[in-house]
Amino acid sequence: MRIVIINYGAGNIQSIKFAIQRLGYEAILSDDPLVIKAADKVIFPGVGEASSAMKKLKDSGLDIVVPELKQPVLGICLGMQLMCNHTEEGDTKGLGIFDVAVKKFNAGVKVPQIGWNQIESLSSPLFDGIEEKDYIYLVHSYYAPVTSDTIARTTYGVDYATALHKDNFYGTQFHPEKSSVIGEKILKNFLEIGN
Amino acid sequence: MLTKRIIPCLDIKNGRTVKGVNFVDLRDAGDPVELAQLYSEAGADELVFLDISATEERRKTLANLVLRVAERVNIPFTVGGGISSIEDVDILLQNGADKVSVNSSAVKNPQLINELAGKFGSQCITVAIDAKQIDGEWIVHLVGGKVPTELRLFDWAKEVERRGAGEILFTSMDHDGTKDGFANKALARLSSELNIPIIASGGAGNIQHFIDSFKEGKADAALAASVFHFKEIDIKVLKKELRNNTIPVRL
Numbered sequence: 235m236r237i238v239i240i241n242y243g244a245g246n247i248q249s250i251k252f253a254i255q256r257l258g259y260e261a262i263l264s265d266d267p268l269v270i271k272a273a274d275k276v277i278f279p280g281v282g283e284a285s286s287a288m289k290k291l292k293d294s295g296l297d298i299v300v301p302e303l304k305q306p307v308l309g310i311c312l313g314m315q316l317m318c319n320h321t322e323e324g325d326t327k328g329l330g331i332f333d334v335a336v337k338k339f340n341a342g343v344k345v346p347q348i349g350w351n352q353i354e355s356l357s358s359p360l361f362d363g364i365e366e367k368d369y370i371y372l373v374h375s376y377y378a379p380v381t382s383d384t385i386a387r388t389t390y391g392v393d394y395a396t397a398l399h400k401d402n403f404y405g406t407q408f409h410p411e412k413s414s415v416i417g418e419k420i421l422k423n424f425l426e427i428g429n
Numbered sequence: 430m431l432t433k434r435i436i437p438c439l440d441i442k443n444g445r446t447v448k449g450v451n452f453v454d455l456r457d458a459g460d461p462v463e464l465a466q467l468y469s470e471a472g473a474d475e476l477v478f479l480d481i482s483a484t485e486e487r488r489k490t491l492a493n494l495v496l497r498v499a500e501r502v503n504i505p506f507t508v509g510g511g512i513s514s515i516e517d518v519d520i521l522l523q524n525g526a527d528k529v530s531v532n533s534s535a536v537k538n539p540q541l542i543n544e545l546a547g548k549f550g551s552q553c554i555t556v557a558i559d560a561k562q563i564d565g566e567w568i569v570h571l572v573g574g575k576v577p578t579e580l581r582l583f584d585w586a587k588e589v590e591r592r593g594a595g596e597i598l599f600t601s602m603d604h605d606g607t608k609d610g611f612a613n614k615a616l617a618r619l620s621s622e623l624n625i626p627i628i629a630s631g632g633a634g635n636i637q638h639f640i641d642s643f644k645e646g647k648a649d650a651a652l653a654a655s656v657f658h659f660k661e662i663d664i665k666v667l668k669k670e671l672r673n674n675t676i677p678v679r680l
């Protein structure tokens with residue numbers, strides 16, 4: 235299986251690569267549209283600030299490539315947020331894959347949210363073998379509200395979407411590569427979709 | 430519900446753990462990677478590596494260690510010690526560190542916090558603050574508490590938040606090493622005056638101290654070294670006791 239991690243200079247790519255290795259697969263890093271299009275599974279990572287990450291994506295032409303991918307794609311953290319219509323962070327237009335606008339956490343909670351929270355209302359094969367209220371690791375200041383694309387929810391001041399799914403596109407706000415055995419199981423489920 | 434984090438801290442010198450570590454089941458007690466894996470399996474929520482080496486090769490040695498940790502450990506970890514530039518941070522993050530912590534370099538050049546947060550995002554920038562009380566006033570110190578600065582703890586903490594720090598690791602030098610409990614009053618004040626997570630450090634001696642750091646100190650996470658390294662406190666037992674005391678933890 236050809237697994238490609240999109241390397242556009244905005245993400246803790248090494249950790250994702252190692253997590254995939256621990257599952258017995260190999261992933262390659264690439265920003266080449268041809269290599270990405272030819273992959274069986276694509277991981278779209280992202281950490282940092284939304285508008286500068288989006289700019290990097292546009293500079294490499296990947297803002298056109300990613301929404302047209304046909305194979306399973308997993309956006310992680312900022313990667314997931316960039317797959318949405320818009321994010322309040324830097325007033326940034328997203329790729330429009332998920333029909334939702336990302337907002338900043340309101341007053342009343344500490345921002346960023348850093349640490350382990352729980353996922354609930356799980357409704358996707360991505361969560362096969364995962365229990366309701368299992369713990370996952372998150373670090374973020376912006377969130378996607380719950381919509382029909384939501385496949386997992388988490389509560390932090392508000393009830394929001396910690397995982398999204400539409401067609402061949404998946405997104406997790408949490409970091410599966412850093413969420414211990416639960417995260418590794420979710421990552422494994424993604425890699426084995428359609429196999 | 431967001432849980433409270435328990436964070437073991439490992440002191441690193443030339444790629445090896447320094448503080449005497451009392452783990453009989455380790456093949457190599459000086460190997461930070463093996464220790465990190467053990468802590469991860471024991472239920473630690475996060476790890477902090479504090480590099481205290483002073484050699485010319487330190488940057489390369491540390492980057493190599495970070496890469497080896499990232500390869501084997503499936504929980505987040507922070508790296509601190511001697512980080513003073515964008516290049517330093519870039520190397521560590523590229524090798525798989527999740528967060529970096531800056532301390533004296535931020536005091537000497539506060540603009541560094543803005544630059545790092547701007548380039549890498551607030552979520553991966555922890556500012557470590559060491560402070561102790563002088564005539565009843567909390568004063569920021571450098572060099573492990575030896576050198577006082579002009580900065581007052583609460584002013585400096587607010588400034589680093591404003592400059593883009595994602596969280597604060599507050600060590601009370603009055604409590605560090607005493608095993609007498611955390612500086613809960615100062616912690617609670619930090620937590621109420623700031624809107625970013627606060628990690629408590631310095632003073633852990635028993636399980637009740639951790640309970641107090643969360644209940645009285647309102648901390649978001651608690652960090653300790655020797656009580657974990659010498660197995661005085663087992664992380665699983667600690668987290669069960671926290672839960673028994675209605676403190677949310679990942680079990």
